[in-house]
Amino acid sequence: AMGYGPVVARIGLYAIVAKLQRRSLVLSMWAFIPLLLLVVGIVYWEIWVCEGAHLGRRFVIWLYDIAAIRYERIKQFDPMWEQQFLAGPVAKVLGTLPNALVLDVGAGTGRLAHSLFQLPNIQARVICIEPSKSMLKRGQSRTPSESTRWVRGWAVPLPFPDESFDLIASLEILEFTPHPMQTIEELARVLRPGGWLLVTNRVGKEARWIFRKTFTRERFPEILGDVGFENVEVFRWQVTYDLAWAQKKG
Incomplete structure (x- = not known):
């Protein structure tokens, strides 16, 4: 054992x-x-x-x-809200700019053009630039071909000469560009003197975690002024975005 x-x-x-x-x-x-x-x-x-x-x-x-x-279902765009707070104000500005040429940078599925051309007597042409092929194709199907032209491309550099547009919109895309400050400068480059810029800035609790891609509410108007804009007005537009109107000097 x-x-x-x-x-x-x-x-x-x-x-x-x-x-x-x-x-x-x-x-x-x-x-x-x-x-x-x-x-x-x-x-x-x-x-x-x-x-x-x-x-x-x-x-x-x-x-x-x-x-x-x-995309539209995810964003849950409200047609009445879009008319009142987006298309309506843009149409009011375009009323002072006969036959205006508008640029929508990061146009997505044509949010601005789709809403704008629901209104009567819009005498403007809109160029939509969008890098996503699928978003662009979707946008083409939602916007009138006789007054809207789609271009596939980036926000920087924009494939247009200096001082080409009367009004430029860039909604909910600034923080998704590689260098937001460069994007703002590029928007200013292709805008005519006296033209209007409509641009959003990401705000709220989530904005602070999008490192180096957003601006504080206090700093954003100053940045637009530094780039060459005046008559800057910033509105609390959505829960996660402020909306700025600014006019290029000249």
């Missing part, structure tokens, strides 16, 4: 080692959970909150290509 002692000891040792290994595995799994939650949180933040803003413009375009067919 004594000859079995070493065997029993080894079996006991193996059992202890196996138990420790199981505990180590369990502990490793528990330690992995916070890391997994962190990764999930970062992915959620970057894709859902920031819409890929820090992952490069091609990733942003890929996201919008996927979302194009459901």
Whole structure:
């Protein structure tokens, strides 16, 4: 019987080692959970909150290509709200600019043009520039071809000569461009002296997490002034966006 002692000891040792290994595995799994939650949180933040803003413009375009067919449902645009707070004010400005040429930068599915041309007697032409092929195609189907032209391209550089447009709109895209300040400067470049800029700035709790892509409410009017705009008015437009009207000096 004594000859079995070493065997029993080894079996006991193996059992202890196996138990420790199981505990180590369990502990490793528990330690992995916070890391997994962190990764999930970062992915959620970057894709859902920031819409890929820090992952490069091609990733942003890929996201919008996927979302194009459901974009209006996701955004839940209210036609009456759009008429009152977007198309109406734009139409009022266009009333002072006969046969105006309008540029919509980051036009999406044609939000501005679609809403604007629902109104009567709009004497303007709108050029919509949009990098997402799927969004552009969707936008073409929602806007009148005789008064709207679509161009696939980036916000920087814009494929237009200096001082080409009477009014430029850039709604809910500034924070998704690689360098928002450069984007504002490019908008100013192609706007005629005396022309109007309509641009949004991301605000609210989420804005602070879109690093180096947004401006504070206090700083945004100053930036527009620094670039060469006057008569700057900023309105609290939506929960997550302020809307600025600004006129180019000259």
